Amino acid sequence: MTGGRDEIEALIALMARLPGLGPRSARRAVLHLISxxxxxxxxxxxxxAGVARTARECARCGNISTAPICEICEDPKRATGEICVIEDVADLWAMERGHAFKGRYHVLGGTLSALDAIGPEDxxxxxxxxxxxxxxxxxxxLALNATVEGQTTAHYIAEALEGRGVTVTSLAQGVPIGGELDYLDDGTIQAALRARKAF
Amino acid sequence: MTGGRDEIEALIALMARLPGLGPRSARRAVLHLISxxxxxxxxxxxxxAGVARTARECARCGNISTAPICEICEDPKRATGEICVIEDVADLWAMERGHAFKGRYHVLGGTLSALDAIGPEDxxxxxxxxxxxxxxxxxxxLALNATVEGQTTAHYIAEALEGRGVTVTSLAQGVPIGGELDYLDDGTIQAALRARKAF
Structure with missing residues (x-):
């Protein structure tokens, strides 16, 4: 339509492939960028371009890194004998923001799903x-999401690790800090009640 | 934290400045990009990078272009003696998608606003x-938005053009195509009733 419009349309089409952006918001984002x-x-x-050139998956844990082995895996202070299993790198970042876990990670890259034909080998x-x-x-x-797929995957891993002399634990379920009972779903309240502790 | 994490954090911070993306969705978008x-x-x-290098404002109408004068302004077929005034380039694109207007455009780059101290010279x-x-x-x-600011700006322009031998018109207001009365605001129904036509 206008000069360079094809180039701009191509950019909008690429932007629209980002999660959270549709064709309309991609257009708005591109106009904002141009301004x-x-x-x-x-x-x-x-x-x-820099991150596209350098980022890769850590060959050991699946974390995102610019080196073949990521900094967490290379950090000798984190060799605690504990591995935290998460679904994806976003969950690894969430764990790191908590500053509570001092061991190493293992990123699964998803969850088991019969529907999508994702098996353990995937x-x-x-x-x-x-x-x-x-x-x-x-x-x-096991720090997998409290979804059906996450919990199915957790059970599968726990079974696979049976008899290998390793303790398998999972994150506690309960009322989130600052959470109000009135806004919690029934499942969370039931889980919190079952796991109640001496006060 | 991890290898190249600073570079990735810097990318997330830049992405979060796009309209429609916050820190959390920027993070998700960057993870998706890396995968x-x-x-x-x-x-x-x-x-x-290509668009950043080549895109500029048309010196005549303010449209986005890669040439000093945009393709619409350069197109002799569009020299109809009609100028359509819009607030921004997004509105120009919306008009073009309608395929109804065959003249040229003039992008204001905003609306008059006493609150934000935006006057005609801005x-x-x-x-x-x-x-x-x-x-x-x-x-x-005048194809300005049907907002208070849009209409204030329209009135200002109409007055400024008075006595210059030019007809000033504005887009019709009424029920949108496919619109259901029950879902329309009162202002639109009133405007549509005032502008009623013989059936």
């Missing part, structure tokens, strides 16, 4: 079993 | 008055 060409669009394009489950043996792991903490 | 490094992230970075209003004289314009179509 902030030097302050935002140039630096963003450069940062994106996730990093065989790698996890190997690591447990090779790294002398004493505890595997 | 699709070659198919999506690389091409997106390249497209963005918009492309003086340029519009010049163009009306220089290009022998017979009709100015």
């Amino acid at each position: 902030k060409r030097t302050q935002l669009m140039g630096p963003l394009a450069e940062a994106m 996730l990093r489950i065989p790698d996890l079993l190997e690591r447990v043996a090779a790294e002398g792991i004493s505890e595997v903490i | 699709k490094r070659t198919q999506l992230m690389g091409p997106l970075a390249e497209a963005m 918009l492309r209003i003086p340029d519009l008055l010049e163009r009306v004289a220089a290009e022998g314009i017979s009709e100015v179509i």
